[in-house]
Amino acid sequence: MAKQSPAERLFTLTCCLLASPVIGLSKQDLFDAVPAYRESSGGDALEKMFDRDKKALRNVGVQLEVRNNDAFEEGESARYLISRGAFVWPAEFELNPKQLGLVELAARSWNTQIFGSAARSSLTRLKSRGMVEIDRQLQHISPRLVAKHESFGPLADAISASTTVVFEYRKSDGIQSVREVEPLKLRLIEGEWVLLAREREAVKNFLLRRIVSKVRDTEALFSPPSEAVITRAEQDLVAYAASNVAVIEIVPDSEAWWHFGSEREQVELNYMDEALMAEDFMEFGADLKVISPKSLADRIRAGFEAVIASHA
Amino acid sequence: MPKQELDGVELFNLSLSIVGTVLRDGDQRVSDLAELFDVSEAAIEKAVMAVANSEDVKNCETHFYVDVExxxxxxxxxxxxxxxxxxxxxxxxRQLSSIAIGLDYLAAIPQFKADADLQALRALISESSPASATSHIPSRLTEQIETLQEAMRKELAIKCEYINQTGAKSSRTIDPLRIDFIGRRHYLRGFCRTSGELRAFRLDRIQSLTITGNSIPEKTKGLPIPEEVFGEVTEEQIVEVTASAEAAEIFWNFPVAGNTKRTGDQLHGSIRVGNLAALGRHVAKYGGMVKVIAPESARSAVRDFAQRALAGASAPGDED
Structure with missing residues (x-):
């Protein structure tokens, strides 16, 4: 038999695991059964290939279970199997052409960036649920997500693996500290990537732009909280943003006037972070003036003064 | 258009999907599967061969029988x-998250804000997040998008007033090709008949938008649209800057010249700037977290923008 390609190897591994007895298969069983493993030179290279394959399977949704005799380490006695229930889709999971078009748009918004491959593979999988023709009415729209923060990849990996991470975080007041958190979810809010994470039992929001060090994965596993806990934390942020109101005065017919689509000179806006709101306003220079809160107006003034000082 | 090459994991994913489709719906044409999954026919064949070549060599068991002929x-x-x-x-x-984030992003676009299909989909995919309270979508923008979509559906050119990066207003006739939504900004990508070039236009700088009776030429419809949306370059200059980690996006908002170096939490590099008047706002907004090192003319443009802002005087024109 010709040497197996990576796709053939992963497919064979999946089929072998699905056919495993209730107690699962040992690593040696798999090394004997999958042609690509059997034909490899063994040793470290084979172990690394197996580790990569386990990760690849999990990344595409194949729920590989590892049953260990040793509670702390995946040793030679570990047994591997795939939970049959992992292949069951919700009964009501059906998409109409418009929804499939929306999923395609959502997947394409990642373009070639991190998550792009996951999004594309999800789309392929969803299409296999039924030969539905995609609604092409959406083809003139091209949303694009931009995720260039160095921390994005390690955080996405840690969320998938449910492992805690450590990083240095600098708040808008300049105070910097080392944070060890359980990463739960990445969100894009008003153009800003936000990490929802649990730190000492409290669910908090971290702006990715304020993560000023590399993200280190501790590989310590944690149990994610329920979806209800995450939703509550998200709603708390919405409520917090709704309680922050900036009142600005805009110069008529200026760029800010058109940008904010004003019909009046005074506009009220909500914000989740005062420093970010200040940045948004500062971009328009003298086209607008902050009426309230005073702290925001002061922050903008101090910001411009800092710019003048550093470019004197 | 040639389809993208698939890596091993993507091919494996395609194999799983083909098995599901064929076992449920029966034999399929390779061409139909290629169209369904938006991949080349060669990719379909490779994925099917991955299924054909799957066997347990220890127990001599063939997993699937594929009719190779x-x-x-x-x-x-x-x-x-x-x-x-x-x-x-x-x-x-991870797959669910990638789609859920993409759907959340779509939900922030005005034309999808109240879309029932999107709402149902977000509920189905789960992990849907509550809408942000900070979204500010002017009704003018929603109307503009609707007009542009109508023009693109009817394949007709549009006419508008556009304020360019120097603050000058001009009348433009544009063949609209696509609306990009990047970060928080909408751009019209289209062929500007006035300048004779493919351009990106920020929607918040378009005024008096109307649809004309002129059809978009066939050759224009096939024009490749570049990925990046950078402003119109008139007199490009290389500007050396340093930025703290929080303001790293300065290197994403401009084309970068050479490599960017990171020392501790500081980034150092050079950006290509089309118009120095545009630079002031981009640097000043970070309140000192970005510093222009050279040339002096760029430093002075930034200083001037901040001084005018503090004094309450309107800054001179800026970017696209």
């Missing part, structure tokens, strides 16, 4: 051997 004729016909794989697995957390 039929495949050579352009058909996918397979049946289960010893494999109990009958449908692809449900999505992984």
């Amino acid at each position: 039929e495949l050579a004729e352009g058909y996918v016909s397979l049946s289960q051997g010893m494999s109990s794989l009958s449908e692809p697995p449900s999505l992984s957390r």
